Amino acid sequence: MAMVRDDRSIQDDLDALDTPLESAPPSRWRRIIRVVLPPLVAFVLFIAVWQALWALAFWPEYQLPAPLTVWAAISDRFADGEALSILWTSLHRAVLGFGVAVLIATPLGLVVAKVKVVRAAIGPLLSGLQSLPSVAWVPAAILWFGLTDSAIYMVVLLGAVPSIANGLVAGIDQIPPILPKVAHVLSAGRWALARHVLLPAALPGYLAGLKQGWAFSWRSLMAAELIAVSPQLGFGLGALLDNGRALNDMPMVIAAICLILLVGIGVDLLVFRPLERAVLRARGLGC
Amino acid sequence: MAMVRDDRSIQDDLDALDTPLESAPPSRWRRIIRVVLPPLVAFVLFIAVWQALWALAFWPEYQLPAPLTVWAAISDRFADGEALSILWTSLHRAVLGFGVAVLIATPLGLVVAKVKVVRAAIGPLLSGLQSLPSVAWVPAAILWFGLTDSAIYMVVLLGAVPSIANGLVAGIDQIPPILPKVAHVLSAGRWALARHVLLPAALPGYLAGLKQGWAFSWRSLMAAELIAVSPQLGFGLGALLDNGRALNDMPMVIAAICLILLVGIGVDLLVFRPLERAVLRARGLGC
Amino acid sequence: SRIDRGEDSAADRGPATEVRLGYFPNVTHATALIGVRNGFFTRELGQTRLTTQLFDAGPDEAGGMLGGSIDVAFIGPGPAINAYTKSDGKSVRVVAGAASGGAQLVARPGVGSLAGKTVATPQLGNTQDVALKKWLRENNVPDVRILNSDNAQTLSAFRAGDIDAAWVPEPWASRLVVEAGGRVLVNERDLWPQGRFPATVILARTRFLAEHGQTVQAMLRGAANATQWARDNESQAQTVVNDSLAEHTGKPLAGPVIERAFREIELSPEVLPDRLQQMARDAVTAGVAAKTPDLKDFVDSSTRVRSG
Amino acid sequence: MTMITQQTWPVPRQRDAGPVVRLDGVSKAFGEVTALAEFDLEVHAGEFVCLIGASGCGKSTLLNLLAGLESLTEGRITRATSQPAVMFQDPALMPWLTAARNVELALQLAGVGRADRKTRTNEFLELVRLGGLGDKRPHELSGGMRQRVALARALASASIGAENDGPCLLLMDEPFAALDAITRDVLQQELLRIWRATSPAVLFVTHDVREAVRLGQRVVLLSSRPGRVVQQWSADGVPESALVGQINARLREVIGCHGNGSG
Amino acid sequence: MTMITQQTWPVPRQRDAGPVVRLDGVSKAFGEVTALAEFDLEVHAGEFVCLIGASGCGKSTLLNLLAGLESLTEGRITRATSQPAVMFQDPALMPWLTAARNVELALQLAGVGRADRKTRTNEFLELVRLGGLGDKRPHELSGGMRQRVALARALASASIGAENDGPCLLLMDEPFAALDAITRDVLQQELLRIWRATSPAVLFVTHDVREAVRLGQRVVLLSSRPGRVVQQWSADGVPESALVGQINARLREVIGCHGNGSG
């Protein structure tokens, strides 16, 4: 049962589940292929199945439009610049709302995680708030803020803040207790402890919370954008989706879904994925 | 600068942020007080502020009803058993949907976390799906599944699965690499690795994902319950909320919010909190 | 390159075992509410079982119909036309009317001209939105901000002063007037010939209609009887409708609101096909639809019921 | 002290003289840092080899390579054994399992039946003098106790290897570093007894030259930056203290000439 | 090897003879496990005390109590020093910081200015023979290297204490356990030099009796289950090897009578 191994260890035997171990860095070219190819293949496969299902005509056209019809619906919107303005309106609101949510949720999460009384008092409330659908806040938001952008931001904040705060709490709960002890013997004050130990140590869990928080912001925004639609308030993706729904226009609905997915995937690929990689790499974790 | 310390260390100096260290177990009685008192005080405070605001009559009654009015709206519904049937309908769907979501999301998360090709192919899609509001699926669900419970479950699953899977992926990414190495030298196969090392090691992160997943299930359910109301489908909390909204009946809206919060907080306190404590305790983490 | 699975021609199969009826808990659907509550439908249906589905938005109801889970529906003309055109004229037919009238432009007290003001309509491209845009154009009112918002939100915003006027259907117009002290600027009735335009129609699935024409006829008889009863017993009808609303939504309308709303709506089985065609044309005029749909087969007259 | 029963540690097999592990010109680089370079080593079946070298010279890296946990940069490793049993430098206990369950895991993953597992787990815990502490979690144990749990796990894992056909290999990275002198003495004796009984090939990393000489048949000294084999001593038949002095002198030479270890 | 400059380690102060730390009848129980019981100990300013004892006898627990990281079950601790500098048994480095930033953190948290910090960090890294490896992350370092980073951090933290008024205290838990003999020798000498220069009180846990005798002015032997002071030796003026033999014999006695350490 002699086994001879050449240059590479067992990990390249494709038993990826088995061996989450470090590998020799592949060439630049191969790395790009590795990163770009799989999603591309997944995408092409998805479209192919869709096209096939459509061609078999199991469902009538109004239930399952052809990929090309949807593409036409999207590209129409891009051609006249409408799509960009829609994307911009929504993205800009979401980013702003998310940013404010992070600023509110971070100290909140710290306090909830570390002050027992506060945790007992409002910890469950935070989780409860998460499970409250954003539309629930719409009537209240309108009553209190009127049909303005403020109402939209309030809904977004109420959606995102609990999620981010909870992520931070979960991250802090997982910190090995020795690290705060180190900070203590180095005479760190509260603020220094939070800034130099708790936040960075909780970063992986916090990032997961941020990702979920972003998802919540974005979803809440879609709900909030239905509060009111007018040229003055700007026409966002949520309104596009709702219009498609109201008109029973499946190509339009699917186009809106695609645009929302595009943003979701784009933000994940351009913002969270690199952040995550950097955070995990620095700690020698992950893949 | 001599300092004398008696029986207890500095941690009782109320600098809770400073010292997340172990404390002597308090008596049973005091522990109950510690657990029950803070949320009670928070609740009473909240009601008091609400009552005061109402009494000052800054907003008209239809914008901010008195706490008692809302309480009447809730207790009316409890009195004739309607509230219980509403809660039961929704809870039962949510639990079922969540259970199925966990069963789907767990293997999915494992595969995404550990198989690089799959991660590259559908990782970003999972995050993208999370940011898709549940209502987006409603038209499609109605067209494809008709007005059945299946349509509702489809919406719930599409909401919860990505969230749970992403939580698991985040949890697995944070596993110290030495643990899978140990499993490898103990000749663990893929399945044993997942069952004996990856899943338990990722448990804290996974639990955080489950919590978020529950929130997503519940919110998605609220959206799905608006699809249609019929004796066959049952009348759920989502429908109650929407009716309140449609009627501009603030006491009804707030009553629905309270019921939803009640469920959210209840599930957190009865299910996730004890689980979390057990998981963290076993590892010597948390408070 | 799509396989052609034409709708296989369905033969008449006599009365159905079950008919699934969709409607809203709303005054414009009073015929359905009364018909169900007072048993007008079941009386006519005989062996056929009646199953009801409540919706709160036309598009979802239309979706339910296109998805095959609803057989007969009370629905607004907009979503009905939509469902027809989206399915290339295949899936649905209007078999009768149910109500007409009941939409008004209501302004806050003290608002005279709408120039430079904010006006709300329920949805981009719906009947009221189109009507408002057409009216503004015809009356040369400049600089009006049009806001699309949910009717319930419109009421709050109206009360809070965020909007100056709203073009809404019943019972919202009545609520704006009765609960928020609004003043009627335009009654949409005045813009249509004979003051009549469809507010609710009865839609049937084409397939169901072909297979179970008798059942559809029975439903229409039930609707006609309910309409007749409501006309004859107006105050009782209001009570029945309000009881239904209380049951389905948890809250009845205020007395004055339902009285006023009932006055503004006319329950009638007449279809008014020319008005439907006009509405489809107006949608193009208002820039909401790309081309005027051909409503040739939209109205099915084979199932016409002898009134009485 | 407990005797390891026949069942826990199966009958010894004949000592084979052929190499069970061979490294030919192995290099391992982490980015710009070359941990090992042109590394050649042979370990024979049933042989007890001790590795010593400066802190950071590549001993742990070498064990990781042998266990198949890292990929080589260059060269080849030929291994004629089943998956080696490894005791890492870090205890690396599963934090959610009790001490006993940590040890049991090794047997469970190897497919040992439940009842059998429990008995053997207890025996291994007794062996490392932790009998009665099996229900403690890792965070409730002292540093030395954790190290002993890891030792028990590694021995349990090796006992599985010994049951299977073919030679087996035990890799140990400073297994007694956190133990007091007396416990260390006892466990050294236990290890030797087990080794004599089942004769796995052992690769044993230590910083204690005395320990290396006492336990090993062969002592291998590594240089650092990059790690290479500098010199080897056979410990058989040489007086202990003389050899210790000799190795210490050479060690001083090798480590001294590396300056402060930073390159 | 680098000289620690005046700036890095400030001028020595007079040795005070009064106790800076006093434990009176201290007990510490974790649930049912009593780690320490009726523990009495005094440490004088500028004194170097070595603690030895069986694995799991409560040495680390004792240091944690002194550092204020755990609450007492009974008794009282009187401490006349500022927050002690601690080197834990585990390196406990912040995994997201480089080696240099880990050391710098001690200075940063004490409010040392940026430029000053960098210089001193480099000096401490050179001291533990890790000059040039400052930009490595903990997971890129070997076990011994991590331990040396932790040592550098503890020394940096102690240097702050030495700058402040009043006596200071340095608690070290097996600081050299993962180091090779040569590096260990060098660092022992460095530690002694620093101690002589600034005379903090040092409480030093080790398993190496030879090391304890070489470094300590006083060697304290703990019993286990529960931990108590069994015997103390003054190391001043006694020949090293004689004392080592004596302590070893007593140690064997104390640990032997505990059976297999499980209680």
Ligand SMILES: Nc1ncnc2c1ncn2[C@@H]1O[C@H](COP(=O)(O)OP(=O)(O)OP(=O)(O)O)[C@@H](O)[C@H]1O
């Ligand atoms: N994952 C890694 N990334 C980068 N460098 C690494 C990594 N692992 C080890 N090294 C480097 O490789 C060299 C050898 O490390 P190794 O852990 O093998 O040393 P060692 O001989 O076990 O030392 P010690 O006695 O201190 O445990 C060191 O210089 C270390 O910095």
Ligand SMILES: Nc1ncnc2c1ncn2[C@@H]1O[C@H](COP(=O)(O)OP(=O)(O)OP(=O)(O)O)[C@@H](O)[C@H]1O
């Ligand atoms: N957090 C804890 N929970 C429960 N028991 C604990 C905890 N910490 C320590 N112990 C117990 O207290 C005793 C003393 O532990 P301690 O870590 O002080 O030993 P030690 O003398 O440092 O041993 P070593 O030399 O192995 O490091 C041990 O029996 C240990 O099991």
Ligand SMILES: [Mg+2]
């Ligand atoms: Mg090592």
Ligand SMILES: [Mg+2]
């Ligand atoms: Mg210890």
